[in-house]
Amino acid sequence: MSLFKDIIVPELNLTYNQPLGLFINNEFVKSSDDATIETSNPSTGEPIAKFYAASHKDIDNAVKAARLAYQETWSKTTPADRGILLSKLYDLINEHKDVIAAIDSIDSGKPYHTNALGDLEQILELTRYFSGASDKYVKGQYIPVNNDKYALVVREPFGVVAQIVPWNYPAAMASWKIQGCLAAGNCIVIKPAENTSLSLLYMAQLFKKAGFPPGVLNVVPGYGNIAGSALAEHMDIDKIAFTGSTAVGKKIMSMAALSNLKNVTLECGGKSPAVVFKDSNLDEAVKWISMGIFYNSGQNCTANSRILVENSVYDVFIKKFVKYVAENWNISPNIFDKNCQVGPVVSKVQYDRVIGYVNEGKKTLNYKCLNNPETVNECSKRGYFIPPTIFLDVPSTSKLFQEEIFGPVGVITKFSNYDEAVSLANDTSYGLAAAVFSENVRVINQFAKDVRAGTVWCNSSNEEEVSCPFGGYKMSGIGRELGESGMDAYMETKCIHMNISNL
Numbered sequence: 001m002s003l004f005k006d007i008i009v010p011e012l013n014l015t016y017n018q019p020l021g022l023f024i025n026n027e028f029v030k031s032s033d034d035a036t037i038e039t040s041n042p043s044t045g046e047p048i049a050k051f052y053a054a055s056h057k058d059i060d061n062a063v064k065a066a067r068l069a070y071q072e073t074w075s076k077t078t079p080a081d082r083g084i085l086l087s088k089l090y091d092l093i094n095e096h097k098d099v100i101a102a103i104d105s106i107d108s109g110k111p112y113h114t115n116a117l118g119d120l121e122q123i124l125e126l127t128r129y130f131s132g133a134s135d136k137y138v139k140g141q142y143i144p145v146n147n148d149k150y151a152l153v154v155r156e157p158f159g160v161v162a163q164i165v166p167w168n169y170p171a172a173m174a175s176w177k178i179q180g181c182l183a184a185g186n187c188i189v190i191k192p193a194e195n196t197s198l199s200l201l202y203m204a205q206l207f208k209k210a211g212f213p214p215g216v217l218n219v220v221p222g223y224g225n226i227a228g229s230a231l232a233e234h235m236d237i238d239k240i241a242f243t244g245s246t247a248v249g250k251k252i253m254s255m256a257a258l259s260n261l262k263n264v265t266l267e268c269g270g271k272s273p274a275v276v277f278k279d280s281n282l283d284e285a286v287k288w289i290s291m292g293i294f295y296n297s298g299q300n301c302t303a304n305s306r307i308l309v310e311n312s313v314y315d316v317f318i319k320k321f322v323k324y325v326a327e328n329w330n331i332s333p334n335i336f337d338k339n340c341q342v343g344p345v346v347s348k349v350q351y352d353r354v355i356g357y358v359n360e361g362k363k364t365l366n367y368k369c370l371n372n373p374e375t376v377n378e379c380s381k382r383g384y385f386i387p388p389t390i391f392l393d394v395p396s397t398s399k400l401f402q403e404e405i406f407g408p409v410g411v412i413t414k415f416s417n418y419d420e421a422v423s424l425a426n427d428t429s430y431g432l433a434a435a436v437f438s439e440n441v442r443v444i445n446q447f448a449k450d451v452r453a454g455t456v457w458c459n460s461s462n463e464e465e466v467s468c469p470f471g472g473y474k475m476s477g478i479g480r481e482l483g484e485s486g487m488d489a490y491m492e493t494k495c496i497h498m499n500i501s502n503l
């Protein structure tokens with residue numbers, strides 16, 4: 001199989017050249033055992049391309065390339081040098097953003113105009129951010145221990161870092177990890193998800209063009225249980241950063257512990273509450289919460305998948321919510337349509353998983369499908385489309401209330417007072433994010449303190465900012481990404497003790 005293929009996206013009148021190999025040492029290469037993975041377009045079910053899948057041996061080659069690059073070139077660069085390279089990368093991503101967005105649309109089913117292009121804006125923002133942060137966040141400390149001694153605390157890159165990312169924001173999740181890690185001075189071996197590897201392979205060329213030396217960024221598509229576990233178990237990787245499900249996160253941590261005790265960061269699942277108090281601006285709450293649960297077809301780790309509404313405004317909230325979603329969250333079989341807000345879910349596996357929850361809920365719960373049945377019917381004949389759906393009066397004991405569905409399915413539950421709202425919000429093993437709606441600043445403040453979550457949005461939802469730390473409490477993960485933490489997570493701390501006693 002060839003290492004490149006011309007791919008046509010007729011809806012955009014676009015033809016581009018897609019790399020299909022593993023990206024090691026700034027070159028695309030075949031896998032050592034010729035293994036490949038085929039990827040298809042979830043909005044049509046049609047195949048797009050086959051690309052090479054890394055074996056254990058390939059992972060080892062990529063790690064060797066990263067180690068050599070770290071020793072020979074990358075560890076000798078200054079933070080300012082790295083910032084300049086990231087700024088060149090910014091220009092290249094900007095130049096190619098329409099193509100990268102198109103790739104993520106066909107490969108993951110993201111609506112092009114209302115979603116995929118937005119991901120690219122965020123990638124640009126964070127590339128600009130880390131290009132500037134590169135020579136500003138590496139800070140140390142001077143400790144005057146006593147008259148005979150002082151200590152210097154210095155930060156150093158780990159060296160070789162492995163990263164594993166999921167399929168819901170293919171190019172963006174990779175960029176959340178790569179840019180800060182490179183700014184901090186590490187070399188990387190990154191594995192994209194097996195069903196959405198195309199955009200990162202395309203972007204790999206831009207790192208080379210920007211001037212990143214060979215071996216600094218290596219991209220190794222492949223299966224989780226082969227390439228992913230080879231990374232987690234590798235004896236010459238200093239740190240692993242993972243985004244994906246809690247179940248796989250636990251495996252990564254255990255493999256890291258049982259191999260060389262490499263440092264671990266985990267960004268895992270969520271079941272985030274959105275809490276609507278009776279004095280909130282309901283129109284605003286409806287707008288934010290519908291985005292929080294239906295954007296990206298609900299495939300968001302921070303999705304507002306549990307919507308908690310105070311008794312006295314419950315009925316009016318539901319009425320407004322149903323009307324707003326029907327008018328603003330259109331499902332469309334054409335993901336390049338400017339009015340398509342809801343595309344398919346990413347794959348047949350994900351479709352079956354989400355529909356399993358919907359069917360389970362339908363047995364006992366009251367539910368509403370919020371889109372025109374004819375359009376829904378037309379979409380489901382083409383690809384893996386699931387319309388925005390809500391379940392009403394869902395008890396906290398329900399599987400739908402407790403488990404991460406990861407599709408456009410919201411569960412709505414009533415509460416009668418502040419204490420019950422907090423208790424329901426915290427009634428989950430996850431703790432990634434929460435949203436709260438109220439016009440009373442004291443209620444908002446108290447809730448922000450009482451909820452056990454890494455991010456709290458007050459009168460908004462699902463608005464990540466590249467300058468703010470992001471990560472989870474409880475089983476939503478360990479560590480933080482983005483902002484200052486986006487570099488901090490990729491640096492070791494060394495303490496140098498200086499004996500200055502008189503001879």
Ligand code: NAD
Nearest residue numbers: 165166167192193224228229244245248267268269270301
């Ligand atoms: P997943 O855990 O199945 O896969 C994620 C990645 O791990 C993929 O690249 C996969 O190939 C790899 N993997 C799978 N098995 C592996 C193994 N045994 N060893 C090593 N690697 C392995 O998750 P997914 O279904 O791709 O993504 C959805 C999940 O990701 C959801 O739970 C979602 O909440 C979570 N997520 C979290 C965040 C966050 O920042 N907290 C962001 C996006 C998605």
